Each structure stands twice: as C-alpha cells, then as structure tokens.
Amino acid sequence: xxxxxxxxxxxxxxxxxxxxxxxxxxxxxxxxxxxxxxxxxxxxxxxxxxxxxxxxxxxxxxxxxxxxxxxxxxxxxxxxxxxxxxxxxxxxxxxxxxxxxxxxxxxxxxxxxxxxxxxxxxxxxxxxxxxxxxxxxxxxxxxxxxxxxxxxxxxxxxxxxxxxxxxxxxxxxxxxxxxxxxxxxxxxxxxxxxxxxxxxxxxxxxxxxxxxxxxxxxxxxxxxxxxxxxxxxxxxxxxxxxxxxxxxxxxxxxxxxxxxxxxxxxxxxxxxxxxxxxxxxxxxxxxxxxxxxxxxxxxxxxxxxxxxxxxxxxxxxxxxxxxxxxxxxxxxxxxxxxxxxxxxxxxxxxxxxxxxxxxxxxxxxxxxxxxxxxxxxxxxxxxxxxxxxxxxxxxxxxxxxxxxxxxxxxxxxxxxxxxxxxxxxxxxxxxxxxxxxxxxxxxxxxxxxxxxxxxxxxxxxxxxxxxxxxx
Amino acid sequence: xxxxxxxxxxxxxxxxxxxxxxxxxxxxxxxxxxxxxxxxxxxxxxxxxxxxxxxxxxxxxxxxxxxxxxxxxxxxxxxxxxxxxxxxxxxxxxxxxxxxxxxxxxxxxxxxxxxxxxxxxxxxxxxxxxxxxxxxxxxxxxxxxxxxxxxxxxxxxxxxxxxxxxxxxxxxxxxxxxxxxxxxxxxxxxxxxxxxxxxxxxxxxxxxxxxxxxxxxxxxxxxxxxxxxxxxxxxxxxxxxxxxxxxxxxxxxxxxxxxxxxxxxxxxxxxxxxxxxxxxxxxxxxxxxxxxxxxxxxxxxxxxxxxxxxxxxxxxxxxxxxxxxxxxxxxxxxxxxxxxxxxxxxxxxxxxxxxxxxxxxxxxxxxxxxxxxxxxxxxxxxxxxxxxxxxxxxxxxxxxxxxxxxxxxxxxxxxxxxxxxx
Numbered sequence: 001x002x003x004x005x006x007x008x009x010x011x012x013x014x015x016x017x018x019x020x021x022x023x024x025x026x027x028x029x030x031x032x033x034x035x036x037x038x039x040x041x042x043x044x045x046x047x048x049x050x051x052x053x054x055x056x057x058x059x060x061x062x063x064x065x066x067x068x069x070x071x072x073x074x075x076x077x078x079x080x081x082x083x084x085x086x087x088x089x090x091x092x093x094x095x096x097x098x099x100x101x102x103x104x105x106x107x108x109x110x111x112x113x114x115x116x117x118x119x120x121x122x123x124x125x126x127x128x129x130x131x132x133x134x135x136x137x138x139x140x141x142x143x144x145x146x147x148x149x150x151x152x153x154x155x156x157x158x159x160x161x162x163x164x165x166x167x168x169x170x171x172x173x174x175x176x177x178x179x180x181x182x183x184x185x186x187x188x189x190x191x192x193x194x195x196x197x198x199x200x201x202x203x204x205x206x207x208x209x210x211x212x213x214x215x216x217x218x219x220x221x222x223x224x225x226x227x228x229x230x231x232x233x234x235x236x237x238x239x240x241x242x243x244x245x246x247x248x249x250x251x252x253x254x255x256x257x258x259x260x261x262x263x264x265x266x267x268x269x270x271x272x273x274x275x276x277x278x279x280x281x282x283x284x285x286x287x288x289x290x291x292x293x294x295x296x297x298x299x300x301x302x303x304x305x306x307x308x309x310x311x312x313x314x315x316x317x318x319x320x321x322x323x324x325x326x327x328x329x330x331x332x333x334x335x336x337x338x339x340x341x342x343x344x345x346x347x348x349x350x351x352x353x354x355x356x357x358x359x360x361x362x363x364x365x366x367x368x369x370x371x372x373x374x375x376x377x378x379x380x381x382x383x384x385x386x387x388x389x390x391x392x393x394x395x396x397x398x399x400x401x402x403x404x405x406x407x408x409x410x411x412x413x414x415x416x417x418x419x420x421x422x423x424x425x426x427x428x429x430x431x432x433x434x435x436x437x438x439x440x441x442x443x444x445x446x447x448x449x450x451x452x453x454x455x456x457x458x459x460x461x462x463x464x465x466x467x468x469x470x471x
Numbered sequence: 472x473x474x475x476x477x478x479x480x481x482x483x484x485x486x487x488x489x490x491x492x493x494x495x496x497x498x499x500x501x502x503x504x505x506x507x508x509x510x511x512x513x514x515x516x517x518x519x520x521x522x523x524x525x526x527x528x529x530x531x532x533x534x535x536x537x538x539x540x541x542x543x544x545x546x547x548x549x550x551x552x553x554x555x556x557x558x559x560x561x562x563x564x565x566x567x568x569x570x571x572x573x574x575x576x577x578x579x580x581x582x583x584x585x586x587x588x589x590x591x592x593x594x595x596x597x598x599x600x601x602x603x604x605x606x607x608x609x610x611x612x613x614x615x616x617x618x619x620x621x622x623x624x625x626x627x628x629x630x631x632x633x634x635x636x637x638x639x640x641x642x643x644x645x646x647x648x649x650x651x652x653x654x655x656x657x658x659x660x661x662x663x664x665x666x667x668x669x670x671x672x673x674x675x676x677x678x679x680x681x682x683x684x685x686x687x688x689x690x691x692x693x694x695x696x697x698x699x700x701x702x703x704x705x706x707x708x709x710x711x712x713x714x715x716x717x718x719x720x721x722x723x724x725x726x727x728x729x730x731x732x733x734x735x736x737x738x739x740x741x742x743x744x745x746x747x748x749x750x751x752x753x754x755x756x757x758x759x760x761x762x763x764x765x766x767x768x769x770x771x772x773x774x775x776x777x778x779x780x781x782x783x784x785x786x787x788x789x790x791x792x793x794x795x796x797x798x799x800x801x802x803x804x805x806x807x808x809x810x811x812x813x814x815x816x817x818x819x820x821x822x823x824x825x826x827x828x829x830x831x832x833x834x835x836x837x838x839x840x841x842x843x844x845x846x847x848x849x850x851x852x853x854x855x856x857x858x859x860x861x862x863x864x865x866x867x868x869x870x871x872x873x874x875x876x877x878x879x880x881x882x883x884x885x886x887x888x889x890x891x892x893x
Contacts, residue, residue, distance in 0.1 A: 297507075
C-alpha cells in the first residue's frame with residue numbers, strides 16, 4: 001500500500017499564470033516586446049508618435065473658432081501657436097455648396113440624402129438588423145440637415161416617406177424603381193427650372209419601353225428594339241420640349257433655376273462622382289460586353305477606347321473638356337464647363353468600369369454561360385437573366401473602389417479653375433481676411449474626403465465578406 | 472441504319488442577315504463599323520468647321536518656333552529662345568525623372584510598410600494602418616499641395632544658416648525653404664560629354680551624356696555579367712558534384728573593385744553646397760516643387776504598394792513554408808526559393824499598374840508649378856500659341872506611349888510567369 005501513497009487522487013487547484021504572462025504586462029510582452037527587433041520597432045514607434053503629438057497637440061488645443069479673419073485670430077492667440085478653425089466656420093457654407101444660392105441650399109441637401117435612399121436597396125438587400133438601426137439614425141440626421149437648411153415641409157415629408165418605405169419589406173424591393181428615377185429627380189433638384197422637362201425626358205424611356213413591349217411579340221426582338229429606340233430619339237428631339245412647355249403652362253412645377261457655374265465645394269465633388277458612376281455603369285457594361293465578344297471589329301473599337309482612356313491622365317481629359325470639347329461638337333453648341341467636365345468624367349470612369357465588369361464576367365464559371373446556352377436563351381436574355389446579375393454582384397467591390405478613386409479625382413477640377421473644395425481653398429487664401437492661412441483648410445478638406453472614402457472602403461470590405469461564398 | 476445528312480443548303484436571302492447566326496455577326500460588325508466611322512467623321516467634320524471659323528487650321532509648325540518662356544527645373548540645356556519642341560522635351564524628361572524617382576522610393580517605402588503591417592507588433596501594426604488609410608482615403612492632389620506647403624513653410628530660410636539658427640545635415644545637406652541642396656558628384660579627370668542629335672530640328676532634341684557615367688555603367692555591368700558567369704559555373708559544379716564552391720567574395724570583388732578603381736582614376740569627389748550671399752550655390756538643388764511632388768506621389772503610391780505586398784505574402788499558404796521546411800531547406804532558402812517566386816507572381820502585375828498610376832499622376836505637377844510635360848506642352852505652350860488641338864493631341868500621344876510601354880512590359884512579364892495549367 002505504501003507505494004500507492006505517491007498517487008494523487010484529486011487534481012490540484014490550478015495556479016494562476018505568472019504575472020508576466022497576463023494582464024497589461026503579459027499583453028505588452030507578447031505584442032510589443034516579444035524580441036529585440038520588436039522592442040526596437042516599438043521604441044521607434046513611440047518616438048514617432050511622441051514627436052507627432054508634441055508637434056500637433058498644442059496647436060490643436062489652442063484652436064480658435066470665433067474669428068472672422070486671420071488677423072483677428074492672431075490677436076486672440078497672442079503670439080502662441082494655434083489652429084484658426086474660424087476659417088472653416090466662416091466659410092463652411094461655401095466649402096459645402098460653392099456659390100449655390102443660400103435660400104435654395106436645401107435642394108442639394110435633399111438630393112444628397114435621397115441619394116442614400118436610392119442606393120440603399122442596391123447596397124443592402126435585405127437590410128440586416130444593425131443597418132435598420134443605423135438607417136433610423138440616418139433618417140433623423142437627414143431630417144435635421146433639411147431643417148437647418150430651411151427646406152419646405154414637403155421636402156421633409158418626401159424624404160421621410162422614401163426613407164421609411166425601405167423598412168416595409170413588400171415596398172423595399174419596389175424601391176429599386178426609385179433608384180432608377182433618382183438621376184432625374186437629382187437633375188431637377190440641382191438645376192431647378194420646370195420639372196416637366198425632366199419628366200418628358202423620362203417619358204422618352206417609358207414610351208420606348210412600351211413600344212418595345214408592344215412590338216416584340218409581333219415583329220421580333222431586333223426590329224422592336226430598333227423601332228423603340230428610333231421612336232424614343234424622335235420624342236426627345238422633336239416632341240419632348242413642346243410637351244414640357246405645354247404641360248408647364250397647365251400645371252407649373254417650378255424650382256428656381258440655378259446655373260451650374262454656381263456649383264462648387266463638396267457638392268460639386270459629390271455631383272461629379274455620382275454622375276460619373278451612374279453614367280459610367282451602362283457605358284461600362286456595354287464596353288465590357290463588347291470587349292468580351294467574338295466580333296472582331298466591335299472588340300477592337302472597345303479595346304481601343306478603353307486603353308486610350310486608361311492610358312492618359314485624367315487631367316489631360318479635363319483639359320480636353322475645358323478647351324476642346326466645344327470644337328468637337330456642331331458649330332454653335334455651347335455647353336457649360338461643368339457639363340463638359342461631367343461628360344469627360346463619365347467617359348473616363350466608364351473605361352475603368354468596363355475593366356471592373358470585365359473582371360466580373362471573367363470570374364463567372366464557364367458553366368454559367370454554357371447553361372444559359374443550353375436553356376436556349378439568346379445572347380441578350382442570357383446576359384440579362386443569368387450572366388449580368390452574377391457578374392455585377394461579383395464586381396460591386398470593384399465598382400465601389402472605382403467610385404472612391406473617381407471621388408478623389410474630382411479634386412483635379414480645381415486645376416482647370418472649377419471651385420471644388422480645393423479650388424475654394426485657394427480662393428479663400430487669396431481673400432484679404434484669410435490671406436496666409438494654410439493648414440486648417442487642407443486639414444479640413446482632407447478630413448471630409450477621409451470620412452467619405454473611409455466609409456465607402458469599409459462598406460466595400462463588408463460586402464466582400466458577405467459575397468464570399470467560398471469556404 | 473440511319474444516315475445523317477447535312478441540312479440542305481438554303482439559298483441566301485436578305486433576311487438571313489438578321490436571323491441566321493452565321494451572317495448576323497457580320498451584319499452587326501458592319502453596322503458597328505459604319506456607326507463608328509460615321510461618329511468619327513461627324514466629330515472630324517465639326518472640328519474642321521469650328522477651326523475654320525476660328526481661323527486656325529491644324530498645323531504643328533509652331534513647335535519649331537521660339538518658346539519664349541523659361542523653365543527653372545531642367546535636366547538639359549534650355550533657354551527661352553529655344554523651340555517649343557525643346558520645351559516639351561525638357562518637360563518630358565522632368566516627367567520621366569519624377570516618375571522613375573517616385574517608383575523607386577514608393578517601392579522601398581511600400582515594401583517596408585507592407586511587411587511591417589504584417590508584424591505582430593501592435594503599435595507598429597496600428598501606425599502602419601493609420602498611414603495606409605490616411606494615404607488611400609485622401610486625394611493625391613491634396614497630398615501634393617499639402618507637402619508643398621510643408622516644404623516651403625517649415626524649413627529654415629537660407630539666411631538662418633548664416634546666423635547659425637539652422638545647421639546643415641552632416642555638413643553637406645542643406646534643407647531650406649527654397650529647396651534641398653545635396654552634394655553633387657564631380658570628376659577631376661573628366662572624360663567630357665558626348666552630344667547627340669545636335670542640329671536636328673533646330674536643336675530641339677539634342678542632349679549630352681557624360682562619358683564618365685557611360686564608362687562607370689559599362690564597367691559595373693561588365694562586373695555583373697562576369698559575376699553571373701561565376702554563379703553559373705558554381706551551379707554546374709554543384710549539379711555535378713553536390714559541393715558548391717564558395718564564390719561570394721569573388722563575385723563581390725568582381726562587381727565592385729573595377730568600379731571603384733575607375734571612380735578613383737576619374738578623380739571622383741563630391742561638390743558641397745556653400746552659402747553665398749542670400750542663397751546656397753554648388754551641389755544639386757532639389758527644388759521645392761520637385762521634392763513635394765516626388766515625396767507626395769511616393770508616399771501615396773507606397774500605401775497602395777504596401778497593400779499589394781501584404782496581400783501577396785498572405786496569399787502564400789502556410790503549407791508552402793512547412794513543406795519547404797520538411798524538404799530540409801533553411802529559412803533564407805525557403806524565402807528565396809519557395810515563398811518569393813510565388814509571392815512575386817502575385818505582387819508584380821498590380822505593382823506595375825501602380826507604377827503606371829504614379830506615372831499618370833505626375834501630371835498633377837502643374838498644381839505645384841513643377842514643369843513637367845503637362846506644364847510645358849499642355850500648359851504654357853498651349854496658352855501662348857492657342858494651339859489646343861495640336862498640343863493636347865501630342866500630350867495624350869506621349870502619355871499613351873509611356874502607358875502602353877509600361878503595360879507591354881507587364882504583359883510580357885505575365886506571359887512569362889503564367890502558370891501553365893492543363
């Protein structure tokens with residue numbers, strides 16, 4: 001029996017881990033000082049952070065908000081280093097809206113918040129729970145924005161209804177119609193004038209579609225498409241304007257017209273980015289399909305266009321917009337510079353978009369194409385029902401990063417003299433009140449861009465995780 | 472037994488152009504071609520009409536007229552009486568200079584940051600994330616003007632060096648608010664220059680190359696070639712006998728000793744910048760515009776390169792490292808023989824397209840007044856001569872040529888390293 005006395009028949013209580021392995025010390029040993037290299041890196045990092053903070057923190061802590069000029073700001077600071085955020089407060093409206101008339105500024109705001117209503121059904125389908133909560137917050141934020149810019153009660157209501165509709169499942173899918181309508185609503189809100197011009201432009205699409213549906217069973221696909229396109233073009237060229245004028249005479253739906261040379265600031269960047277992406281999506285799809293097709297001539301034209309646009313810097317295309325585009329059009333055509341820039345930005349984005357979508361098309365397994373053929377679908381039906389829905393879904397992260405790139409590139413318009421935020425910064429620095437201010441404006445602009453782009457890139461990452469159907 | 476026969480050949484009817492898939496593709500192509508040609512013809516026609524109204528017919532003759540403006544940043548001889556073509560050439564060289572310098576610096580920073588982002592060190596990982604996100608989410612143009620503000624506001628004035636308020640770094644580099652002055656390489660027994668293309672097209676494209684540089688490069692490259700031969704011989708011996716002769720000192724000597732000897736014979740020494748009057752003279756003057764553009768583009772592109780490097784390294788599965796270790800390879804060999812060849816295959820194509828982006832972004836030089844090809848040909852020349860069509864056409868062609876050459880290098884590389892499957 002005595003030999004068995006060595007055998008323990010119950011477990012000892014666990015000892016706590018050594019103090020150097022747990023808690024703050026353990027974490028630091030593992031993550032900061034796990035070897036000589038890591039220790040050196042950590043110390044270097046601490047030095048960098050220290051210098052950065054030591055240089056910037058006092059400047060930030062000494063911020064002056066209530067000054068109307070740089071000299072006033074310097075008086076308040078009494079020679080100490082400090083940030084003059086007064087310039088942001090003083091010129092905030094201008095940095096956001098450019099020279100858009102003050103009493104009309106609720107219109108860009110409404111267009112901006114409706115933009116989210118328009119893209120939400122595309123981006124979140126169906127809405128996850130946490131998005132539903134965030135969406136509620138966004139509705140309140142949007143209403144507040146509308147309220148402080150003095151929007152009429154009707155604008156509040158329209159936004160509220162559109163926003164709440166996304167909560168109601170049966171309607172949420174139908175809100176895709178709103179997404180399709182949104183570009184027209186935006187055009188009307190931003191430029192103003194009679195709503196009937198926009199509506200009659202939209203009617204062209206509706207008429208074309210109706211004729212296609214009517215003729216397709218009788219005359220076949222190709223003729224139906226040709227006839228409907230011709231009728232729609234005929235409508236736009238000859239009937240749309242008289243119709244709009246006539247309707248405006250009966251039921252006036254007027255907003256004060258705003259010329260596009262008054263657009264500026266953040267609003268201009270968002271406008272250019274959104275029109276660029278919205279316009280480039282259909283163009284990009286066509287270009288991508290053309291590039292993938294077996295038809296040699298079609299393919300060559302598409303490759304030539306894409307490689308040309310991707311081979312030259314955006315700034316040269318903007319130069320073309322500012323100096324040459326009018327020369328390419330029939331004599332006497334006069335376009336506003338902002339419209340010209342929008343056209344060029346759309347062409348620019350469509351080349352990049354085509355490559356993104358081509359990537360999506362190439363990523364689809366070959367079997368999908370073959371299955372569509374085996375079902376007896378013709379080319380367009382196969383594209384519409386089988387290929388494009390999947391290819392576009394795969395390319396959404398790419399589309400989002402194209403949009404981020406495009407949104408950042410809108411700052412380039414300041415070089416050809418448009419007043420986006422960067423252009424306005426130079427203009428503000430040239431005024432007597434703020435002559436000599438440097439850092440505050442740049443930091444503010446960088447901050448605004450950062451918020452937008454960072455949010456979008458996070459969304460894109462979320463989407464990549466969601467779409468990842470592999471293991 | 473049944474036999475299949477071909478469906479009887481139908482005589483060609485006009486409707487087959489639309490409904491028969493054999494002919495339809497031809498129809499579509501012909502229609503597309505006609506549409507394309509019509510579109511181009513429309514634009515050309517409009518252009519001719521508009522230009523006729525404006526009274527300027529397309530003409531490239533202006534390129535050989537005197538430019539009449541100065542360019543402060545130049546790699547080759549230039550003065551305002553030289554031609555517009557010469558100014559454009561100076562600009563093109565400036566573009567290439569900042570593009571090449573930017574690619575080199577961006578690669579160095581990007582690789583470091585990419586590897587550091589993977590480190591387990593919490594602080595470094597966070598710092599690198601902040602750097603990458605800050606660069607990627609803010610427009611590059613903003614970074615360029617921001618850096619321009621930094622380099623022209625923060626460093627001391629040249630006069631401060633006289634009063635002793637500011638010091639030169641290592642007694643040789645002066646960082647001032649007018650630019651950075653660094654030592655220049657000089658040769659006491661210089662061999663002189665060779666001048667090429669003198670007298671062609673009113674002296675528009677001539678340039679000089681230092682013979683010293685050619686000799687040095689030739690000797691250095693010759694050393695590299697011989698070193699390669701030594702390596703191949705060592706490989707052969709290893710294949711045959713299994714023993715690898717030690718060659719590293721031989722190879723190192725072959726590469727560097729002749730080069731150093733030539734440097735000595737040419738009388739290589741450094742010319743230091745000296746404070747004279749209100750400014751520094753001597754040495755190489757890196758202008759603020761160049762420094763700002765170079766650093767901003769490098770930092771911006773480096774953030775993208777860092778992500779590419781990180782993704783490339785992470786894409787190589789752990790199993791590869793373990794398999795290589797199981798074969799008995801040591802750490803360095805695992806890296807050079809197993810991990811890097813596979814990671815580079817993933818890294819290099821997007822890396823080259825980042826180089827392409829950087830090269831295109833050099834056109835933003837115009838925002839800080841660095842005279843690149845956009846600033847000369849697309850800027851001052853365009854405004855002075857009013858030849859928008861010709862200038863922009865040339866400008867786009869030049870950028871297109873640069874881009875297409877970079878992407879053809881990429882395609883060549885992709886072809887070479889492509890995995891051959893089934």
